[in-house]
Amino acid sequence: MPDIPHRPLPTSPEAAPPQPSAASPTRRHVVQGLGTGTAALALAGLAPSAGAQAVPQGGTGRAGSATPSAHTPPAPDAPRFFSPADFALLRAACERIFPADTQGPGAIALGVPNFIDAQMDTPWGRGELWYMQGPYRPDAPANLGYQLPYSPQQIYRKGLAGVQAWMRQTHQAAFETLPPEEQDRILEALEHNATQFDGLPAAVFFEQLRTDTIEGAFSDPLHGGNRHLAGWTMMGFPGARGDYMDWVDQYDTPYPYGPVSISGETA
Amino acid sequence: MTEKTLSPVDVVVVGSGWAGSIMAKELCEAGLSVVMLERRGRRSTARDGAYPSSLDELEGAVRYKLFQNPADTTVTVRNRMDQEAVPYRRLAAFLPGAGVGGAGLHWTGVHFRATPQDLRLRSHIVERYGRAFIPEGMNLQDYGVTYEELEPFFDRAEKVFGTSGEAYTVGGKATGKGNIFAPDRSDDFPLPPLRDVYTAHLFRQAAAEAGYHPYAMPAANASQPYTNPYGAQMGPCNFCGYCSDYACYMYAKASPNVNIMPALRRHENFTLRSNAHVLKVLLDSTGRKATGVVYQDAEGNHITQPAGLVILAAFQFHNVHLMLLSGIGKAYDPVSNTGTVGRNFTYQNITNSTVWMPPTRSTDQFIGSAGGVAIDDFNCDNFDHGPHGFIGGSPLWVNQAGVKPIAGAKATTPGVPRWGSAWKKAAIDTYRHSFTINAQGSNMAYRDVYLDLDPTWRTSYGQPMLRMTFDWKDNDIRMNRYVIGHLEGIVKALGARDVQYGMREEGKPFDVRAYQTTHLCGGAVMGEDPKTSALNRYLQSWDVPNVFVVGANAFPQGMGYNPTGLVAALAYWSAYHIRTQWLKGNGGPLVTP
Numbered sequence: 001m002p003d004i005p006h007r008p009l010p011t012s013p014e015a016a017p018p019q020p021s022a023a024s025p026t027r028r029h030v031v032q033g034l035g036t037g038t039a040a041l042a043l044a045g046l047a048p049s050a051g052a053q054a055v056p057q058g059g060t061g062r063a064g065s066a067t068p069s070a071h072t073p074p075a076p077d078a079p080r081f082f083s084p085a086d087f088a089l090l091r092a093a094c095e096r097i098f099p100a101d102t103q104g105p106g107a108i109a110l111g112v113p114n115f116i117d118a119q120m121d122t123p124w125g126r127g128e129l130w131y132m133q134g135p136y137r138p139d140a141p142a143n144l145g146y147q148l149p150y151s152p153q154q155i156y157r158k159g160l161a162g163v164q165a166w167m168r169q170t171h172q173a174a175f176e177t178l179p180p181e182e183q184d185r186i187l188e189a190l191e192h193n194a195t196q197f198d199g200l201p202a203a204v205f206f207e208q209l210r211t212d213t214i215e216g217a218f219s220d221p222l223h224g225g226n227r228h229l230a231g232w233t234m235m236g237f238p239g240a241r242g243d244y245m246d247w248v249d250q251y252d253t254p255y256p257y258g259p260v261s262i263s264g265e266t267a
Numbered sequence: 268m269t270e271k272t273l274s275p276v277d278v279v280v281v282g283s284g285w286a287g288s289i290m291a292k293e294l295c296e297a298g299l300s301v302v303m304l305e306r307r308g309r310r311s312t313a314r315d316g317a318y319p320s321s322l323d324e325l326e327g328a329v330r331y332k333l334f335q336n337p338a339d340t341t342v343t344v345r346n347r348m349d350q351e352a353v354p355y356r357r358l359a360a361f362l363p364g365a366g367v368g369g370a371g372l373h374w375t376g377v378h379f380r381a382t383p384q385d386l387r388l389r390s391h392i393v394e395r396y397g398r399a400f401i402p403e404g405m406n407l408q409d410y411g412v413t414y415e416e417l418e419p420f421f422d423r424a425e426k427v428f429g430t431s432g433e434a435y436t437v438g439g440k441a442t443g444k445g446n447i448f449a450p451d452r453s454d455d456f457p458l459p460p461l462r463d464v465y466t467a468h469l470f471r472q473a474a475a476e477a478g479y480h481p482y483a484m485p486a487a488n489a490s491q492p493y494t495n496p497y498g499a500q501m502g503p504c505n506f507c508g509y510c511s512d513y514a515c516y517m518y519a520k521a522s523p524n525v526n527i528m529p530a531l532r533r534h535e536n537f538t539l540r541s542n543a544h545v546l547k548v549l550l551d552s553t554g555r556k557a558t559g560v561v562y563q564d565a566e567g568n569h570i571t572q573p574a575g576l577v578i579l580a581a582f583q584f585h586n587v588h589l590m591l592l593s594g595i596g597k598a599y600d601p602v603s604n605t606g607t608v609g610r611n612f613t614y615q616n617i618t619n620s621t622v623w624m625p626p627t628r629s630t631d632q633f634i635g636s637a638g639g640v641a642i643d644d645f646n647c648d649n650f651d652h653g654p655h656g657f658i659g660g661s662p663l664w665v666n667q668a669g670v671k672p673i674a675g676a677k678a679t680t681p682g683v684p685r686w687g688s689a690w691k692k693a694a695i696d697t698y699r700h701s702f703t704i705n706a707q708g709s710n711m712a713y714r715d716v717y718l719d720l721d722p723t724w725r726t727s728y729g730q731p732m733l734r735m736t737f738d739w740k741d742n743d744i745r746m747n748r749y750v751i752g753h754l755e756g757i758v759k760a761l762g763a764r765d766v767q768y769g770m771r772e773e774g775k776p777f778d779v780r781a782y783q784t785t786h787l788c789g790g791a792v793m794g795e796d797p798k799t800s801a802l803n804r805y806l807q808s809w810d811v812p813n814v815f816v817v818g819a820n821a822f823p824q825g826m827g828y829n830p831t832g833l834v835a836a837l838a839y840w841s842a843y844h845i846r847t848q849w850l851k852g853n854g855g856p857l858v859t860p
């Protein structure tokens with residue numbers, strides 16, 4: 001049975017938490033605003049701290065609280081790389097990409113945002129696994145692959161700051177405070193590359209987010225996501241069992257065992 | 268940085284994958300002092316394939332723990348000569364190996380012989396269809412070696428790899444099993460075939476029902492415990508599904524690390540130096556003789572290793588790169604159609620189709636190995652090409668090497684959103700109830716598809732990168748579409764609820780963003796004519812006869828099968844002729860042009 005998270009995000013606008021008063025009229029703005037983002041963003045500036053007071057939605061509520069002082073140990077779910085504001089947005093976006101539903105838990109319950117946060121401080125996050133020397137040809141045909149000068153860390157910094165500024169401009173509200181339906185529309189706009197954030201096409205940011213959300217949901221829990229192996233349970237993947245000798249040719253019997261992780265955790 | 272010259276050795280082998288390990292073993296057996304240089308670190312199954320920590324999809328198949336890091340060195344890619352090539356910045360389409368064992372540590376293990384037709388494709392096509400059948404601009408060529416000549420070396424490689432499979436005929440006698448299109452063998456496979464996983468079993472039944480000829484794919488995954496001729500021991504494959512991209516913790520998948528290195532290390536005349544990146548082969552003033560190589564060590568020192576014989580076994584495109592950087596042979600120029608180094612660069616023309624079975628059927632895609640079930644009815648020239656006007660073919664197969672959930676979830680279903688609840692539902696359904704049928708096709712060589720040095724980008728060693736100019740051409744697109752057209756009968760017999768045919772499309776260029784295969788071929792091909800091949804039939808450079816270049820670079824065009832069985836056989840073939848002829852001669856060419 002899929003494991004239903006204790007604090008599911010609202011999946012219908014009816015169940016959404018109270019919205020800032022600006023919320024409903026801006027729904028139309030998003031659609032109208034598509035494509036105009038670039039120029040406006042340049043004016044709006046991309047201060048990463050903006051939106052830090054955003055009200056977090058769902059989850060534990062820690063992510064949106066003030067940065068812990070040097071004396072308090074960081075809460076287990078507090079981000080290490082992202083600012084609280086960035087993290088609040090990241091959490092909300094991941095949850096829309098991978099929502100809690102009848103299939104099972106969503107990205108937040110699976111620890112996906114924390115997974116992404118942890119991945120930022122790895123050789124991959126720093127761009128050390130990509131060729132990052134110029135000259136860069138960002139306008140090369142897409143089929144020739146990634147040609148931007150940004151590491152994953154930079155993609156997230158620019159992408160999150162860009163979305164925040166864009167939201168301020170079009171919605172006068174933080175992404176994570178908008179109803180899920182609205183959030184979906186915004187994500188769709190990113191997916192279809194409706195704007196760009198200081199040289200970073202929105203679609204590049206979206207694809208990175210989508211990819212990393214999937215990776216967080218389905219990688220071994222040692223990386224911080226797939227909590228309680230719930231991602232694997234949902235998919236029907238037995239994890240690190242690594243031995244199907246007795247099951248290869250039992251054609252009429254689906255494989256019966258649940259997942260186990262590298263550390264030996266079982267679902 | 269300091270520069271240093273070491274004392275001379277008989278042989279320097281560049282690269283520690285299958286090609287390098289086989290060559291080093293053979294030349295050590297011949298009593299020569301052999302230094303093997305590997306650009307990256309030591310690797311072993313005990314460490315890199317440890318259970319359960321190696322069963323980590325994120326580290327293994329997403330962050331590419333065992334692969335070449337593009338930050339270190341990569342290539343540039345373009346589709347056409349009138350474009351600017353740009354760097355392959357993130358690994359995706361192909362995944363070159365790095366570290367001791369090379370790609371042999373993390374390959375899957377599908378282990379084919381080449382067919383007699385493949386080895387003399389040009390002659391075969393001309394004999395059956397006439398010269399005019401070869402399209403303008405296609406450089407169709409023979410290898411210069413026949414199946415009969417290579418047979419003992421295919422056999423040798425299978426015994427070293429511990430290959431599991433089912434023979435069709437042995438010594439001309441039918442076994443009642445196997446691939447009816449397979450050429451005769453001098454001996455059976457060393458091990459019986461792996462058992463069919465469920466999806467392969469379904470494919471076997473459906474293909475037979477549709478009138479085709481299914482057989483168990485040969486795999487260098489031991490179906491039983493096995494000891495190879497070098498005394499290396501393999502455990503039985505338990506279908507863990509972590510062949511492709513990982514080291515096998517069961518010691519069941521053949522790798523240079525498990526099957527050759529232990530024996531190689533026992534030779535006192537063998538030295539392995541890791542973290543030794545070869546920058547170039549040094550030539551004497553005549554340019555006709557190699558004097559050794561220069562490499563960069565982990566501290567950045569440049570070290571000269573003099574040697575009497577240089578074996579390049581650094582992988583297909585690295586071999587071509589090193590030849591171009593060193594001035595071995597003449598660089599290919601597609602405009603004047605002269606030169607041979609870089610010519611006939613090819614790939615594997617693969618497309619994947621997905622079938623969805625009824626929801627009552629769990630396809631258990633996580634169970635897997637390099638085995639599977641294939642049909643060869645549309646491979647090679649096993650069907651009459653006359654009415655179709657293209658050259659080449661594809662086997663069709665279910666080769667379920669274990670689908671893990673990240674890869675499963677990233678696959679998207681047409682018509683279904685790529686995220687959100689609807690996607691989640693579809694992804695779970697697809698993971699649980701679908702499977703993939705691959706058409707792994709041949710890829711012909713063309714005048715304007717080639718390798719050369721990039722004018723702009725440099726590797727971290729300060730050398731010009733290798734530039735790939737590659738695209739899919741009409742002949743290969745039509746071949747793929749023809750073969751996929753025949754999947755329908757099989758899909759029908761499967762009782763599939765849905766299918767998505769993966770096909771090449773006219774106008775859709777080669778795309779580096781999605782994994783295809785690491786079956787890159789050509790660029791320094793073997794042959795009988797020094798005008799159209801960089802190497803003679805023994806893999807010896809026509810121009811610098813104490814350099815042998817071993818790898819899939821030698822294939823004049825890409826075949827339907829995976830390359831490594833042929834790479835290994837060619838290595839044994841080349842080593843045999845070095846041992847029996849070259850060492851006894853004056854170090855000159857084994858073939859006079």
Ligand SMILES: Cc1cc2nc3c(=O)[nH]c(=O)nc-3n(C[C@H](O)[C@H](O)[C@H](O)COP(=O)(O)OP(=O)(O)OC[C@H]3O[C@@H](n4cnc5c(N)ncnc54)[C@H](O)[C@@H]3O)c2cc1C
Pocket residue numbers: 281282283284285286287304305306307362363364365366367368369370371373374375376377378379511512543544545546580581582583585637785786817818819829830831832834
């Ligand atoms: C995921 C995956 C699955 C595969 N599955 C199959 C399969 O099922 N069947 C099949 O037939 N083939 C398969 N292949 C292809 C197969 O791995 C290769 O054909 C084969 O391993 C090539 O062997 P090689 O010795 O020529 O090169 P490699 O194994 O690549 O070895 C070359 C070595 O040379 C080193 N090197 C490179 N440049 C230098 C330098 N300048 N100085 C020093 N060292 C250098 C590299 O680091 C590397 O270790 C697969 C490949 C991949 C990546």
Ligand code: SF4
Pocket residue numbers: 488489503504505506507508509510511514515516517518519520635636637
């Ligand atoms: S499937 Fe078999 S050969 Fe492949 S890694 Fe697992 S045990 Fe090894």
